[in-house]
Amino acid sequence: MMTIVFSLFLLTMLVIVAVAILRTENLFTAVMLSGIFSLIMAANFFVLDAADVALTEAVIGAGISTVLFLGALALTAEYDRSPPVGTWVPLLTSSALGGVIIFATFQAPRLGDPSAIVHQHVAPWYLEKTPELIDVPNVVTAVLASFRGYDTLGEVFVVFTACIGVMALLGRVRPRRDSIKEGEFKKATDNLRHHLIPRVVGKMLVPFIVLFGLYVQFHGDFGPGGGFQAGALVAAGVILYSLVEGGVRGRELVPEWFSSVLVALGAFTYTSVGVASMLMGGRFLDYSVLAHDPVHGQHLGILVIEAGVGMTVAGVMITIFHAFSRRGIR
Amino acid sequence: MHLLLDILSAMLLLSGAFFVFVGGFGVMRMPEFYTRMHAASLTDTGGAALILFGLMLQGGFTLIPLKLAAIFLFLFLTSPTASYALANAALLSGVKPACRNETGKAFPGEQPAKPKPKRKSASKAVKARKSAPVKPPAGKPAKRPAKKPTKKTARKKS
């Protein structure tokens, strides 16, 4: 009941904001509204009992997504100059498809139906066996890191590949060819150092954000959290530092070679756990053989691969941010 | 004792909710940007503090009040900083604070911000499009500027 009331509010807001994003011509407005969109989404995830997902969406949506979009807007254009022609075909296509999907949803089980098919298949097994086989309180972490470890490995490599793509596209910076002085340009576009209050408060909060990231990393077995959220949080701390003190100092704090090494090292750590478990007589990513006690082996494996995930995600986010911030306008 | 705590925290929570709501109302109804920001930033700290203290009383002797205190501390630091940064960004791009002139009629600042005339602006279309997406209430007589959004809410909620 409560869930339905909250969902009604949040989802209606979601649709209204989405329509507004679609209609606006100012891309800056669209980015701001998509910030609201992701906040509503995170609140909605929390209402729907998905604490881990809400934490991820919170960190990504509030901390990183807006910054990346604004960085891209600064390098491209602020206004959407799409001509208003030819909108009938897309409108008809999408509304027809939407009608079909809505028609199909009448067959779907209602929200929270315990007899729905999703709740009958493997989920009860995960919930039942996690305390016995893996013994970590957070079932999401157990499924993520152990039961579906292959899947997560794949995701880590997708993130890794995306990072390589961004580096390949934005990595090399050619010298500027216009006549605005480099120093003047840097001063205006690079940092907030002459704003006293943001500088003091921002720099003061960076250690707390990184500390909280580490807490989320190592508390992920017991509460909402894990490598993905922790990596994004640490990266958000570094991004905050780079915004306040300027990209140059940000790159002194976390050099680009270091963040790219972090990306590779994380993926390597994850894979090497799998190889180690193969060498010790198990299957790939079967952590039970890593220690004498299978449950301890699982704990060890989860700890190490979560660390790998955290390193990769933090490295990827920092590398992407640096790639955007270093790219002057030309 | 338990009942007393409950009543106290209920009072704190409800007054916090009231403050938060008033802040939201102020953000919707105030005539121009800086006054709206005033409404938002005051209640962001005040209402949030009341609600978080109300919850703290319910936490008991665990880690929970500590976490709430941390949330309060960080909100207390970040919210005014964000307000400062926002006001600074607005001033930088030329949004003027509104002042009532002697006749007490006009709010000049409620016009949407125009780029400064002396800037060698490259994009001419920008000026025209500045407030294109949603028609601002600026064209209306300055008396009840927030009328239009109010109507809009009523329509959306129904």
Add this chain to the structure above:
Amino acid sequence: MEWIYFVTCIAILITMVLAVVRGLAGPTIFDRVLAVNMFGTKTVLFIAVISFLTGRPDFLDLALAYALINFIGVFAVLLFFQSREVRRAAEAEREAGK
């Protein structure tokens, strides 16, 4: 106690609706940024109250994450507007050079 949490939640939700209205109505872009920022604070409160309402107060970590992260976006906005003049000048130069 439950219904008090519930009433608080509803009040926060209504405030969120008001913030969204401000975000949609504008008129200046800064009103929208203000709406985002305010919405973030309200989300912190909403999550904090709801975690008490559902009886799992250990999920306050989420609210803590929001309280720490939420203002980074506003700093990015400040930087964006601070560099706007220079970017426009560069763009004008580019157009002229073409």
Add this chain to the structure above:
Amino acid sequence: MAVLGLYNYFVFAVLLMIGLYCLLARTNIIKSIIGLSMFQSAVFLLYISMDKVDGGTAPIIQEGVENQIFANPLPQVLILTAIVVGISTTALALAVAVRIREAYGTIEEDKIQEMDRKQ
């Protein structure tokens, strides 16, 4: 009441179609990327709507929790990773948009096609 239980799915369909419309109708690349990320979010919403169980709570098994009904952990795992992958791919798309702007001076698809035709 039965329809209210399906409200999440309706919103999913509407968001999906708003994202699709944004992709199809808008020629601005950044706007298309925003539409794409809305499309993604719609899918996230569908999956997370599936994990809810009546009277359940988040699947973190603790001593003090009285009711032992837990939400389905599987969709949460899938979406948790998908959000991080989503932001990385969005960043990649934005990087492509930045390079297009540098090469063509615009990020409007129709103008880019025009330029390509002229060459």
